[in-house]
Amino acid sequence: MSPSVTSASSIVRIVVAGGNYAGLNAMQHLYSSLLAVDPKAATNQRPNVEITLIDRRDGFIHCIGLTRGLTEPEFGADLWVPYSTVPWLQHPSIRIVSGTVTEMTPDKVHLSNGDSYGFDYLLVALGLSRFAPIGLRSSTKAEYVEEIAESYAKIHAAQSVAIVGGGAVGLELAADIKSDFPEKQVTLIHSRSLPVPGPFKDEFRNIVVDIMQDIGVDLVLGERVIAQTPESGDMSYDRTLKSSPEPELVGTMSTNAELTLASGRVIRADLAIRCLGTLDKRRVLQLPLASDVFGADGIAVKDTMQIDSEHYSNIYACGDICSRALVKLAGVGMYGAYIAARNISRAVLGLEKLEEGIRYPSQLMLLLGKDHFALQLGDEIWEKERTREHVHKDMGLLKCVEVMSLHKEPEYVSLD
Secondary structure, three states: OOOOOOOOOOOOOEEEEEEEHHHHHHHHHHHHHHHHOOOOOOOOOOOOOEEEEEEOEEEEOOHHHHHHHHHHHHHHHHEEHHHOOOOHHOOOOOEEEEOOOEEEOOOOEOOOOOEEEEEEEEEEOOOOOHHHOOOOOOOOHHHHHHHHHHHHHHHHHHOOOEEEEEHHHHHHHHHHHHOOOOOOOOEEEOOOOOOOOOOHHHHHHHHHHHHHHHHEEEEOOOOOEEEOOOHHHHOOOOOOOOOOOOHEEEEEEEEEEEEEOOOOEEEEEEEEEEOOOOOOOOEEOHHHOOOEEEEOOOOOEOOOEOOOOOOOOOOOEOOOHHHOOOOOHHHHOOOOOOHHHHHHHHHHHHOOOOOOOOOOEEEEEEEEEOEEEEEEEEOEEEOHHHHHOOOOOOOOOOHHHHOOOOOOOOOOOOOO
């Protein structure tokens, strides 16, 4: 039986491994249910819990705005919100640990520095890894500001830029570069005949093609890059070796690049940036009685956000690392974190029935420069004016700050 406030007087240890959209939103809802003051209670007796957030970074980073942060570093600097500025994270029952998770076993989370943290409940919110510059090597805001300044300098100096990969990141990065530097030659190379992989309509993809061409991006579709000189670090990265460095420490930028396509065509660019997907973190999850819980789309979870194994009912997963949604989105991760946090809180409080989350249809909103966007929600492609109502100049930063209570105290929420 997992510990609860009704079954034990000793402290209940909750570990959230990973921050950002999923992990930090989970922390907020754990706080609301377990630590916030109940204004209607005669006494402020709260559960005896210790909530530990383990994150490689010392703050929240609004990744949705990162492609524009690389072309507008002053805007980019605002995307990082240090945990030290979030009032409720300073609660004495909350501990923030800076470190990289290397292994999670049935009862402990192990870090690269040799430290380990035991838990009664674990929420895995490690997300997915990307190579730099979209994947950030920085662990502090000061490092981050310097990192995006370095990337900006390379983009600014280049007269021609080639983006390899026509997924959401490649498209948005190409659009931001062309929008902020219209004089540059920006080329996007994608191996398929249309951009935007995933469960989306060709009608939506063609809308994206039209937008990119209107912006002035040169699209090279149906062409695969078979050679590049000089190679970027990700091209020789060995995903199978446990000793391989974190992908965020490996760059995808190459200056004075020559790209050879399968057709024999050669594209030369002052700067090449490869945007070719993500890497999962299955190697860190070590659960002997649930070795098959990590599938192609991530950790298999139940509707309660518990991992799909009868042996580990106290371990939950949310965000990009889990298989909850084929298309990995911040909003999906935040919703899964909400359900997971409420269920962990219910278990701690001795409330037997767990909540089940709703499965939402796949969706994708592309922000293509400052004035262009496209949205498909389920099978519906939204018209431009309807979509405009959901587009924010700050790429949703303020909305995220408000939703996750980064500048205010979360209110108490009763689960009874």
